[in-house]
Amino acid sequence: xxxxxxxxxxxxxxxxxxxxxxxxxxxxxxxxxxxxxxxxxxxxxxxx
Numbered sequence: 466x467x468x469x470x471x472x473x474x475x476x477x478x479x480x481x482x483x484x485x486x487x488x489x490x491x492x493x494x495x496x497x498x499x500x501x502x503x504x505x506x507x508x509x510x511x512x513x
Contacts, residue, residue, distance in 0.1 A: 468501055479504070 466473055476496075479485040484507060486500035 469504070 466476055469476070476485065480487055485496060485504050487494045487496050
């Protein structure tokens with residue numbers, strides 16, 4: 466949330482839509498740095 470400057474709700478919406486990749490570790494759902502980079506690249510492509 467902090468790196469992308471978006472709300473928790475938007476994060477969960479993007480995860481459900483398949484636009485933001487996550488991994489599970491035990492019960493926790495984590496967003497890897499590479500997934501954040503991919504998401505930002507996706508946003509840049511859509512803006513162009």
